[in-house]
Amino acid sequence: MAEVLLKNVSKSFGADIALDDVTMTIPDGAFVVLLGPTGAGKTTTLRLISGLEKLDQGEISIGGRVVNEETPAQRDVAMVFQQYSLYPHLSVRDNLAFPLRSPMLKTPEAEIERKIAEVASVLQISDKLDNKATKLSGGEMQRVSIGRALVRNPSIYLMDEPLSSLDAKLRTELRVELKRIQATLGATLLYVTHDQIEAMTMATHVGVLNHGRLVQFGSPREIYENPNSVYVASRLGLPRINILPAELFGLTGNGAAQIGMRPEQIRQGSGQPAEVIRVEHLGDQTRLHLKLQGYDITTLVDPHVTYDVGSNISIEPNDPLFFDDSGNRIF
Known part of the structure; x- marks a missing residue:
């Protein structure tokens, strides 16, 4: 070799x-x-x-x-x-x-x-x-x-x-x-x-x-x-990373225009209310498809907890990634 x-x-x-x-x-x-x-x-x-x-x-x-x-x-x-x-x-x-x-x-x-x-x-x-x-x-x-x-x-x-x-x-x-x-x-x-x-x-x-x-x-x-x-x-990760306006969660202080949240980087139980649009039960995990102020968000939740379509769940970022308006990372 x-x-x-x-x-x-x-x-x-x-x-x-x-x-x-x-x-x-x-x-x-x-x-x-x-x-x-x-x-x-x-x-x-x-x-x-x-x-x-x-x-x-x-x-x-x-x-x-x-x-x-x-x-x-x-x-x-x-x-x-x-x-x-x-x-x-x-x-x-x-x-x-x-x-x-x-x-x-x-x-x-x-x-x-x-x-x-x-x-x-x-x-x-x-x-x-x-x-x-x-x-x-x-x-x-x-x-x-x-x-x-x-x-x-x-x-x-x-x-x-x-x-x-x-x-x-x-x-x-x-x-x-x-x-x-x-x-x-x-x-x-x-x-x-x-x-x-x-x-x-x-x-x-x-x-x-x-x-x-x-x-x-x-x-x-x-x-x-x-x-x-x-x-x-966006090339790695399934479900794909959620790319959202930074202002959606008031996170524009470091000049960020967008934030990236992997499904596992979303904390449930506090933050902003999002509507449950679809629930996918995959055995070892459950994917929730949410709608927040018109934006689609996918997150992972405890597979043993039941979520109803149409209900609300509060979410907030947990150690998100920050990007400028050109899509470049802000470290």
């Missing part, structure tokens, strides 16, 4: 700026997740690192080696896409073996069989090795796709929303598996997603992209607890 460094990287497609002067270090052995909406530059970052796209400016180094002019094969990266990208006429065994049989790797057959058996066991597809790829379920095909990357020992694994097309149960299972595998291998992994749960549960580092710019980089906890803007604060 290797450290990967992006230095002042920019890329445009015609008049559209995909990445704008991005500098980022992906530490050796880290699980880095890139977050952002469609068009933020997440997939372009992967394609630039892999060599599938050419830089307009800047520098990319892998393991201390500048790779700007190297081909994808020379860069020694393994990429997993959202779609399965399997060879349908080959068995699972031959799909897994395919990258190891490339002229560049020239892996001995005994070593290929050992790696296939090891990866198949980890991904729980050992009983599918002789099946054609077309005979697999969607979840099994994605496991094979991930397995084709795992049989190698590249400098970095690049994964572009590999779980997004799976059902919820499979996504949960593979999240746990991917994190365990990455930790066991000590692998350097860059993972693109718009799913904040994947970012919170798997990442050692999170990079938040906005219109091609890297606006914050840090641990999931740091991004969640200390976002530097309304935009970053």
